[in-house]
Amino acid sequence: MDCQVIHSTEGRLRIRVPWIADNSEYTDKLNWLLESLNFVTSIRINPAARSLIVTYETHLVSETIAEAELLDRIQRFGNADGSTDLILPETKPLDRPQVNEWEQLGLPAIALGLALVAAPLEIPPLIIGAAIARAAVPWFSRATESLVVNRQPNVDLLDSLWMTFHTLNGQFVAPSLKTALVGVRRTLRGMSGEEKERQFQQLLNGSQQLVWVERDGQEQQIAYQEVVAGDRVIVYPGDVIPVDGQILQGTALIDERHLTGDPQPVVATAGEDVCASARLLEGKLCIQAKRTGYNTRVGLAFQLLQAEPVYDTQIGTQQAEFAKSAVVPTIFLGASIFALTGTYGPAITPFQLDFGSGIQIAMPTAFLGALTAAARHGVYIRSGRVLELLAQVDTIVFDRTGTLTQGNAVVAVHTTDPSISPTEVLKLAATAEASLNHPVATAIVYAAETQGIQLLECETWDYFAGMGIACQIDGQEILVGGDRLLQQHHVDFSCLQPEIDASTDSYIYVAKNGQVIGAIFYTDFLRPESADIIATLQQLQIEIYVVTEDNPKVANAVATQLGMTPNCVHAHATSQNKAELVQALCHHGKTVAFVGDGINEAAALSFADVSISFASGSDIEAETADVVLLDNDLAGIVEAIALAKRAMEIVYQNAAIVIVPNLAVVTGGIFFGLNPIVNVVTNNFTAFLAEFFNSTRPLLRTRRTRETREQGAEELQVQRGDYQLPITHYPLPMMKKLAQVET
Structure with a gap:
């Protein structure tokens, strides 16, 4: 028996699939396959009833087309034995731990509730203390593990002692409030991470459907996973652009908000680059694919979001080491205060110094935001450590051939x-x-x-x-x-x-x-932007050197064209010479970036603090450089450095947002008996502010490469071969540009 629709309402279909069984792997793959259709909003599979329920966007597709597309997908996917004629991509597992809402929200909420009503209801202190102790188990567990496994105390020991002493003294609200607020932050962090992953996965899955391509002069529809670099992809109104590539034919209005954050549609025409996840609003495009799947900008951003390569930074390592080394002195400080004052309140107040939670969380959030923003803007930065070094770069060495030049001699x-x-x-x-x-x-x-x-x-x-x-x-x-x-x-x-x-x-x-x-x-002529990029970098107080294998005459000519002094351009540079120059600069305390991608530059790239190259193929993960410029444009270097510096500014701002108020309330607690509740609220509020607001601010202004549509203008029609392109009224230069384009 074939699958069939057994019930339908507007935007919802119930489909019987006789071969659905209690096979979780099969149902997971089927669920992924159907959700990859851009009009599908949700899938609910019921193996026991051998059926599934699909909800979909009615404004994107009619019921007839939705039904036909879904039934075709299910039939082509095959039976539960795995037989299928569809090519399923290798999906990358989401390793993010699931949020334990009971552990992080339920237990702390109970403890806080009991603490607040303890006095009027005369609840026995033992019950409230037990509730707080249960809510604080994560702190106790981490502190114990550090002592037993690592043989050293950590900041969780300070928090555990602080909550224990307050609870034993009958001050229940402060420790229970701490567990509750930290639980809320952790839950929001987990939900935020899951939501970001879901959005990126949706952008990828929105493209992972049947795609029109032109092969052998004929348009044909193939699975998205079958598209390879070099294919001519045809995109129609309403479609999501499935690849990163260059427009060969056509002019269209596209929505790039998922990449740039700019809600204004932009005009794209032949010769320009477009990226996966942009939606075509008007027109028709023929695009030559350069990169597909996880090698597109949005795919790279998604991989960075999953991998979270942000815990290798020097500033993070230094902060973690400082936090570890400060635990024992803090305990001694508390003991000293108790010996002098004889009161436990001021003595345990130093235990609330924020050595870890606020700063350690806010820093990775800022780094991860910068890495994903860079990928969406055409610069792939491998890790937080590379981003950190990029912000410190004060010297850049360019290999002339293929980087400063156009590469078409x-x-x-x-x-x-x-x-x-x-x-x-x-x-x-x-x-x-x-x-x-x-x-x-x-x-x-x-x-x-x-x-x-x-x-x-x-x-x-x-x-x-x-x-x-x-x-x-x-x-x-x-x-x-x-x-x-x-x-x-x-x-x-x-x-x-x-x-x-x-x-x-x-x-x-x-x-x-x-x-x-x-x-x-x-x-090999210089790139049009080379001289301007060199000048911009010099304005940023970055020293520039150029190495070339050419003779001194050519080198001097290059220096003149770039506005550089001849002594900064090194002629007859062999691979060894390039590597020696980079080593000498590093030896003199410079933070050096080397820009090149030839086999002659391998040694220099490895010795540099940061290696930068252009993407040489469709597989970005195969690139070895620390920074890969996805666009054939040196402006990506300036943007990458600006983004890195901005990210580090945010990291330092986060540190100030967390540390300064924390020091203030701890000082108030020691000398003026400030209520510990004020300490708890202040610490969690500043950590929340740093992580969820300051760290998520836009790091890059939208790079506008195409003209945007003006608001409230008249609709016009421009003939484009075999189709009509409805557009909005543009300024006269844009009108002339559109009218001259042939498809």
Whole structure:
């Protein structure tokens, strides 16, 4: 018997699925599969009744389409034995511990309630004390574990002693209020984390459905999981963009609020980049996929939210070590006060010094918010420690090729003799360079391919980092590289010196059997933004150095174009030279970031405090750099540094928000007998303020790359090939831009 709809109302379907059994793995996968449809709001599976109930958004889909789509998904998913023709992605488990509401809210609420009504109801103190002791079990457990397992006291011991002494003295409200307020904070933290994960998962799942792609000139619908980098994805009004990619055709109005936080729709047109999770409001787009799934911006942000790589920071480690070392002195301070005053109140007040809970929670919240914000804005920062170092960077070393330059060099071939064909020189060079992933190698191979040159096979092949390649082709010994490579192999290249002296281009030699047969001159133009980015970084008091494998003439020209002094641009820089420069700067106390992504920069990247590179492929997790720029734009470096500095400002603000009031009320308790309830309320209020308000403030202003729609304007129609694009009235420059776009 096939599955069928047995009852339906508006926005709700009940579907009988005969093969649903008490198989939790099967039902979990089926639940995930159906929730991945963008119109589905909830799924409730009843294995005993062999049925499920689906609620859906009626404004997104009609009942007929919803029913057909759901039945198709269920049928394609197959039976409980696991047979299916759908490709299920590898989902990442949510390791966040479940909130124990009874432990965190129920027991503390009972204890607080009993404490408040103890006097009028004459409740026996033993009962109230037992309730408080039960609510405080988490503190006692952590304190005991630290003493038994780690052989040292922790801050939970101070809290345990403080609650115990107050309870034994008959002051029940303060300790019970403490357990209640801390329980509320912990519950809100857990709920907030779960809600963020749910939102990110929903953004991902909103894309994980059937997607239209263009293959072999035909539009076809495939499962989202089958989309790969390079596919041409077709997106229609109402659809969620499923990939990060570049628009090939079309103009549309899209909603990017989940990425940028900006509720204003923006116009996107051919040549611009768009990101997964944005919703298409009007128009039609053909997008070339660059990254899919967990490698999209929203996917990377979700992974960071799950992994929480924020507990490796130096400031966090220092704070934790200070908290551990302060426990015993605090106990001695309390004992000393008791010896002098003979009263327990002022003596145990120092036990409420906030060495841990407020600061330790507020710091990771700020770091995690910064990491996820950076990912949504096109900068993938691996951990809180990297973010912390990025805020301290005072020196940046750029490798010129492929970072400051566009990475699409133009080549020209010079031969040493008219009898030597430029085609032969280019063929040998391209054959030798074909295995390298380097902008110059790519340009040489591309030049050969555009001229229809068939590459040969290398019989032997050796790469000399920073110098070039030595290989054997058709029995001929071939060298392709710079001065040092030819000098090392005792090859004279003076015959090309006049051409080299007259040119400001970079070059590599091509030698065959110990004789230079030609040189390939190449020009890799600077990125349009390079000079401005360098100037901006210098305004931030960051020292800039540029390393290049080119000769001093080219290096000086680069310095002039970038507005730098020649002594900051290092010519003839080998891999070893680059690494030595980074090491020397670090040795002089600099916090150094190195920007590069070639194999010649591997050593320098590893020695730098922070390594930065552009995303070289569709798998971001495979990148080795500490900071990966998802967009092909150096502006990401400035944004990353600004975000890191802002995040650290918030961390220090959080510390001040927690520490200053805490010190004030503790001092008041010691010298003026301030009621401990004031201490409890102040400590929890400031911790709450730091964690849930200050740490969650926006860290980056929305980067506006496209014009936004003006409010309250007239609707117009712009013809776009085979469809009409309704748009709102734009300023005249935008109207001209739209009218010129062809799809």
